[in-house]
Amino acid sequence: xxxxxxxxxxxxxxxxxxxxxxxxxxxxxxxxxxxxxxxxxxxxxxxxxxxxxxxxxxxxxxxxxxxxxxxxxxxxxxxxxxxxxxxxxxxxxxxxxxxxxxxxxxxxxxxxxxxxxxxxxxxxxxxxxxxxxxxxxxxxxxxxxxxxxxxxxxxxxxxxxxxxxxxxxxxxxxxxxxxxxxxxxxxxxxxxxxxxxxxxxxxxxxxxxxxxxxxxxxxxxxxxxxxxxxxxxxxxxxxxxxxxxxxxxxxxxxxxxxxxxxxxxxxxxxxxxxxxxxxxxxxxxxxxxxxxxxxxx
Amino acid sequence: xxxxxxxxxxxxxxxxxxxxxxxxxxxxxxxxxxxxxxxxxxxxxxxxxxxxxxxxxxxxxxxxxxxxxxxxxxxxxxxxxxxxxxxxxxxxxxxxxxxxxxxxxxxxxxxxxxxxxxxxxxxxxxxxxxxxxxxxxxxxxxxxxxxxxxxxxxxxxxxxxxxxxxxxxxxxxxxxxxxxxxxxxxxxxxxxxxxxxxxxxxxxxxxxxxxxxxxxxxxxxxxxxxxxxxxxxxxxxxxxxxxxxxxxxxxxxxxxxxxxxxxxxxxxxxxxxxxxxxxxxxxxxxxxxxxxxxxxx
Amino acid sequence: xxxxxxxxxxxxxxxxxxxxxxxxxxxxxxxxxxxxxxxxxxxxxxxxxxxxxxxxxxxxxxxxxxxxxxxxxxxxxxxxxxxxxxxxxxxxxxxxxxxxxxxxxxxxxxxxxxxxxxxxxxxxxxxxxxxxxxxxxxxxxxxxxxxxxxxxxxxxxxxxxxxxxxxxxxxxxxxxxxxxxxxxxxxxxxxxxxxxxxxxxxxxxxxxxxxxxxxxxxxxxxxxxxxxxxxxxxxxxxxxxxxxxxxxxxxxxxxxxxxxxxxxxxxxxxxxxxxxxxxxxxxxxxxxxxxxxxxxx
Numbered sequence: 001x002x003x004x005x006x007x008x009x010x011x012x013x014x015x016x017x018x019x020x021x022x023x024x025x026x027x028x029x030x031x032x033x034x035x036x037x038x039x040x041x042x043x044x045x046x047x048x049x050x051x052x053x054x055x056x057x058x059x060x061x062x063x064x065x066x067x068x069x070x071x072x073x074x075x076x077x078x079x080x081x082x083x084x085x086x087x088x089x090x091x092x093x094x095x096x097x098x099x100x101x102x103x104x105x106x107x108x109x110x111x112x113x114x115x116x117x118x119x120x121x122x123x124x125x126x127x128x129x130x131x132x133x134x135x136x137x138x139x140x141x142x143x144x145x146x147x148x149x150x151x152x153x154x155x156x157x158x159x160x161x162x163x164x165x166x167x168x169x170x171x172x173x174x175x176x177x178x179x180x181x182x183x184x185x186x187x188x189x190x191x192x193x194x195x196x197x198x199x200x201x202x203x204x205x206x207x208x209x210x211x212x213x214x215x216x217x218x219x220x221x222x223x224x225x226x227x228x229x230x231x232x233x234x235x236x237x238x239x240x241x242x243x244x245x246x247x248x249x250x251x252x253x254x255x256x257x258x259x260x261x262x263x264x265x266x267x268x269x270x271x272x273x274x275x276x277x278x279x280x281x282x283x284x285x286x287x288x289x290x291x292x293x294x295x296x297x
Numbered sequence: 298x299x300x301x302x303x304x305x306x307x308x309x310x311x312x313x314x315x316x317x318x319x320x321x322x323x324x325x326x327x328x329x330x331x332x333x334x335x336x337x338x339x340x341x342x343x344x345x346x347x348x349x350x351x352x353x354x355x356x357x358x359x360x361x362x363x364x365x366x367x368x369x370x371x372x373x374x375x376x377x378x379x380x381x382x383x384x385x386x387x388x389x390x391x392x393x394x395x396x397x398x399x400x401x402x403x404x405x406x407x408x409x410x411x412x413x414x415x416x417x418x419x420x421x422x423x424x425x426x427x428x429x430x431x432x433x434x435x436x437x438x439x440x441x442x443x444x445x446x447x448x449x450x451x452x453x454x455x456x457x458x459x460x461x462x463x464x465x466x467x468x469x470x471x472x473x474x475x476x477x478x479x480x481x482x483x484x485x486x487x488x489x490x491x492x493x494x495x496x497x498x499x500x501x502x503x504x505x506x507x508x509x510x511x512x513x514x515x516x517x518x519x520x521x522x523x524x525x526x527x528x529x530x531x532x533x534x535x536x537x538x539x540x541x542x543x544x545x546x547x548x549x550x551x552x553x554x555x556x557x558x559x560x561x562x563x564x565x566x567x568x569x570x571x572x573x574x575x576x577x578x579x580x581x582x583x584x585x586x587x588x589x590x591x592x593x594x
Numbered sequence: 595x596x597x598x599x600x601x602x603x604x605x606x607x608x609x610x611x612x613x614x615x616x617x618x619x620x621x622x623x624x625x626x627x628x629x630x631x632x633x634x635x636x637x638x639x640x641x642x643x644x645x646x647x648x649x650x651x652x653x654x655x656x657x658x659x660x661x662x663x664x665x666x667x668x669x670x671x672x673x674x675x676x677x678x679x680x681x682x683x684x685x686x687x688x689x690x691x692x693x694x695x696x697x698x699x700x701x702x703x704x705x706x707x708x709x710x711x712x713x714x715x716x717x718x719x720x721x722x723x724x725x726x727x728x729x730x731x732x733x734x735x736x737x738x739x740x741x742x743x744x745x746x747x748x749x750x751x752x753x754x755x756x757x758x759x760x761x762x763x764x765x766x767x768x769x770x771x772x773x774x775x776x777x778x779x780x781x782x783x784x785x786x787x788x789x790x791x792x793x794x795x796x797x798x799x800x801x802x803x804x805x806x807x808x809x810x811x812x813x814x815x816x817x818x819x820x821x822x823x824x825x826x827x828x829x830x831x832x833x834x835x836x837x838x839x840x841x842x843x844x845x846x847x848x849x850x851x852x853x854x855x856x857x858x859x860x861x862x863x864x865x866x867x868x869x870x871x872x873x874x875x876x877x878x879x880x881x882x883x884x885x886x887x888x889x890x891x
């Protein structure tokens with residue numbers, strides 16, 4: 001479970017079907033994974049992803065060990081990742097790994113005989129986020145095919161964006177990529193996506209807002225701009241508020257991987273468009289589905 | 298479960314009755330809360346309170362997720378508290394929150410549909426500490442009414458003191474407030490307490506020690522004094538040792554919210570007066586009682 | 595469970611027999627320790643040891659509370675160790691303590707009425723590491739008696755080395771102590787070991803490699819050398835690689851307490867000599883054995 005590229009449409013749909021079944025276990029718990037242990041290895045901080053996996057494991061009756069930041073691990077003593085995961089292999093039945101380096105999860109998986117779930121590595125991949133994003137669309141709109149899906153913000157560096165784009169190429173969707181020039185999807189990646197689905201690029205949300213069924217918002221980080229004046233110029237144009245939503249379809253759903261800073265106005269929370277907190281709950285269901293499929297055979 | 302003010306005497310007594318029943322579960326465990334999850338969100342470090350809640354939850358058969366300090370959470374990325382708790386709402390059945398800001402727990406509770414237990418916020422409130430303090434008195438002395446209760450130390454800034462005073466106003470007690478002038482209870486707060494119970498203020502423990510049934514000790518922090526010489530002058534006068542206890546009733550119990558630094562002499566640990574470590578155990582029982590009442594309907 | 599010195603040979607063998615029985619529980623879990631809680635108090639970081647104990651406890655059905663580094667505990671507020679463990683006594687059925695100070699575990703054990711397991715204190719003792727080391731030898735070679743056991747690296751400061759030497763004095767072994775002059779075992783400690791078992795000291799691995807049944811490798815820390823040139827001179831001589839292993843017995847097993855940095859070449863991992871990752875798994879079995887013996891009567 002390293003890359004969203006490892007999944008066919010059929011596999012995605014199967015994971016989502018099992019996620020649907022997790023709804024009742026989510027409420028009452030089960031002990032189907034009693035005696036199983038998930039190792040939660042976070043070499044970068046991430047409350048949401050870590051707690052989501054841990055919750056999913058506990059709801060299924062399993063246990064959790066791990067660390068939430070690298071300083072408190074023996075990494076401090078200079079141990080390399082290959083050794084760390086080979087040690088942890090003796091403790092756990094599945095490893096959930098978050099790491100700042102590209103390819104860390106794949107490397108880890110090569111060294112151990114237990115499943116490794118990539119919980120974000122480098123800028124490219126965050127596959128379980130993509131799974132829960134697509135599952136959210138399926139749950140909230142009843143289907144993924146034939147939808148107009150806008151992705152807004154930092155398309156160049158955001159790892160959730162990359163995994164989501166690849167995941168969506170399994171469906172018959174139209175993608176609207178909305179970002180400042182500087183933060184557009186990289187060319188070669190864009191070409192790959194374009195081979196599978198129709199893509200429209202724009203630097204103005206207002207030009208496409210009325211066409212969208214889904215608006216997926218991500219943060220634009222100040223640090224990406226060499227020139228701060230440049231940043232100040234664009235930031236307002238990528239903020240979602242009641243104003244811009246007046247031009248949207250009534251059924252538009254607004255999503256966000258969270259945490260948000262100011263790219264979605266808090267007023268939006270109280271509109272029927274907001275789905276970012278539901279997304280969090282769906283994330284637990286999807287991760288329960290994955291853990292159940294991986295660990296209970 | 299935000300403020301000790303939310304509880305009537307009847308509610309306190311009911312929580313205490315259930316806490317009594319928790320004694321046997323404390324020893325052997327149960328699975329009444331199987332499948333339930335407590336989110337332990339500590340934006341300030343606190344070993345005791347955090348471990349006490351986590352122990353209570355585990356003894357009842359539930360699971361725990363969370364973080365022990367804000368740096369390792371997505372707070373680092375600038376997420377606000379309202380968003381954090383709305384995310385965590387998808388992971389947990391109850392939130393235990395410790396936060397440096399006044400009103401944080403109440404704000405959190407307004408944003409989510411699951412119970413929020415205030416585990417300390419700002420300087421004013423630490424309601425479960427007050428519950429366990431009063432429960433300790435009830436357990437150790439058989440009643441709370443008609444006792445003379447001394448509270449010693451930093452009455453101005455200590456959050457346990459404020460919650461304890463309010464909690465005790467539900468009973469027919471006489472309060473002896475013992476502190477240096479600089480650290481007296483704030484006037485308006487004192488007036489509120491005085492409306493309900495009799496209060497004696499003094500800056501000398503030796504003047505009242507012989508009257509007390511309970512002596513509740515808190516730390517005096519050096520940092521509170523602009524003039525360090527001033528601190529050096531008072532520190533000895535607020536230290537509880539064998540000497541001063543010779544003038545106390547034989548049945549006096551000495552309590553402390555812990556951690557202590559030097560305000561109780563270690564020799565006192567071996568006297569029959571010492572109850573501060575029993576207090577810790579009663580804290581688990583009270584928190585088990587709360588969690589059971591909140592979560593198992 | 596403070597020092598390896600507390601164990602007779604019969605007790606060691608009994609722990610190992612129970613560890614053998616833990617193999618199937620390790621795979622499927624049990625709930626024999628349901629309702630029991632292990633407090634994992636790590637005043638120094640240690641991923642492996644902490645996760646190993648937590649895994650052992652969870653596999654047996656128990657729960658875990660604790661902290662992974664001192665900053666997030668009330669130690670920050672100046673609480674002393676005696677108070678900390680007396681508080682934790684109310685939360686847990688057993689304490690696992692790692693502490694930078696010599697004698698910390700013994701001090702802790704004097705203050706509480708629950709078992710304390712020393713998970714490393716100061717430079718002298720790491721008894722459960724010694725248990726798992728000896729258990730690894732027994733499992734992998736079928737016996738401990740009459741073996742030639744080499745211990746390589748920092749024999750002066752390494753705590754695992756001290757506990758291992760003492761543990762091995764319960765058996766009829768021949769010890770080969772291999773280290774640079776500067777890092778030899780301290781004289782008085784050496785004399786103690788020599789009273790029980792035959793000892794050969796050398797500063798050259800190649801002189802004894804062909805005689806060994808077990809080669810136990812530990813790290814040599816740069817910081818131990820006042821003169822860095824001195825360090826550069828010796829480091830190569832204490833590195834285990836395919837070259838030196840060509841002169842070893844076919845049945846030689848290479849062990850390491852981990853984490854390693856560069857003292858074992860990664861190529862060695864793929865030889866049949868390598869046992870350091872198996873050691874980790876045996877560590878869980880030994881700790882399960884200990885916890886079961888201590889907690890389930």
